[in-house]
Amino acid sequence: AWRQTPWHHSHASRGPPRPLRRFLQGLDPRSTANLFTNSVCVGEKTIDDEDCFVLKLEAEPSALRARSSTNVEIIRHTVWGCFSQRTGLLIQLEDSHLLRIKSPGNDGVFWETTMESSIQDYRTVDGINIAHAGHTRVSLFRFGENSESHSRTRMEEVWTIEEVDFNIKGLSTDCFLPPGDLKKEEEGFGIVPSDVRLPFKLRNDRSSRVHGSKIVAIDVDECHDISSSDDDDDDELF
Template sequence: MLLSVLGCPLFPVPIHPKLPLNEVSSTAQYIIQHFTAATGCRKLEGTVKNVFATGKVTMVVVDDLGSVGGGGINGISEKGCFVMWQMVPDNWQIEIVVGGQKVLAGSNGTIAWRHTPWLGVHAAKGGVRPLRRALQANPLAVSAVFSAAQHMGEKQINGVDCFVLKLSADQKDLIDRSDNTAEMIKHAIFGYFSQRSGLLVYLEDSYLTRIQAIGTNPTYWETTMSTKIEDYRGVDGVMIAHSGSTTVMITRFGDNLKDGPVITRLEESWTIDDVAFNVQGLSIDCFLPPQELNKDCPQQHLDWRSSLHR
């Protein structure tokens, strides 16, 4: 369950080409320009071909309220590590191991895929989108995905005055990620940028999925993921976040849940051990999907872990 939700979730929207300034918020453009200046990543634009990062994670199910048996649970922390590669613009791959379980995920710019012990190899619905975890270690990715964001005002997060930018999956993206048993209703992400430092200090995204098999009542899954981003350090003259923490709230509700909503809370702490730009020897062949991947194979959409991972 931890790896299903926290392992390698995808961003709600793909990276779009930079829009003309008259088509996006001038305030949002100012915030992104402030961010690129604060991180120093502006000087790398057009020169970075790939990014490599390794790190460690600790994951835990904190509590599970409303489940059969009721009450909270005392979660046991599971420790693990990950290796992540990115090649501009849409190629990425991650291998993450936690508690003896390994998950592989990647994108070749045309298809995004996952390989998990519980579902095997399968394509991610909705086409190619950035890896959410990549935003924690790559300011160039942050600049790219938020370049077309909407400015939502100001808010204080953890005592820091922030500008708020929002990105939402459009109706076409939501339809592409839905089928006759699982409907993606919404998926939006908010980026909180410090007014003082210009750095991205908090990410918050939420998505709502409606699950209904033939002859049954619908069940709704709402997942909210909040990530604190901190410990920025210089790497080749670029400020990179080296640690943070993520909290996930999963709420399941519907008429068929007579005892009320089921709420599960997960937590993760993460650190980046190493980051490098333009690693020699990395080629496009490193991002090829597994040979056994069949885009037309039936997917186990009723598995709640798969649905949460869309």
């Protein structure tokens, strides 16, 4: 797996191949269904006047170990999906991720990432409900060592999709190769070969055009209330 974001250069990710996060945000219903196959229902929730049931999924310890490295330990990764009781469609996706950066002589530094995505504007494309818009809030919390080093960063992302289609003639896997400047990293990060099978049944024949996302990062003092910046303007699962 590899990732490329506006705030980081392209880089490889440890562990097995994984689907794009956008696939799980309403773009590929089959990927979403496969992801929550082994989840458990933990309750109900009302979102924008829509009654939903909540499914919870914990990453297996073996998967966490595969994605960890000598200096980085992934402690937990949990995903919650809120699905409409009326339509069965994904309405909200929540993701919590805790890792520890190891360093000699102390317990290291902890990074906790929480992400909440609202999935919107479902439209039918060839009989399949595809989300054409969404909004994600991300919080990055750094703690450990001493309280003076604690920090919190918040980001928001808003996206819209102009067009989705299937069975695009002339579209091959070569269109989805990693960036050319992506190099194998020292910690053993590698580029996944193009012929490796994904753990989900994904369709590789779909194409979409996505507007550029609007993103801004905000540094917040450690003692600042987490809810105070919810109105501020504006990573990959299992």
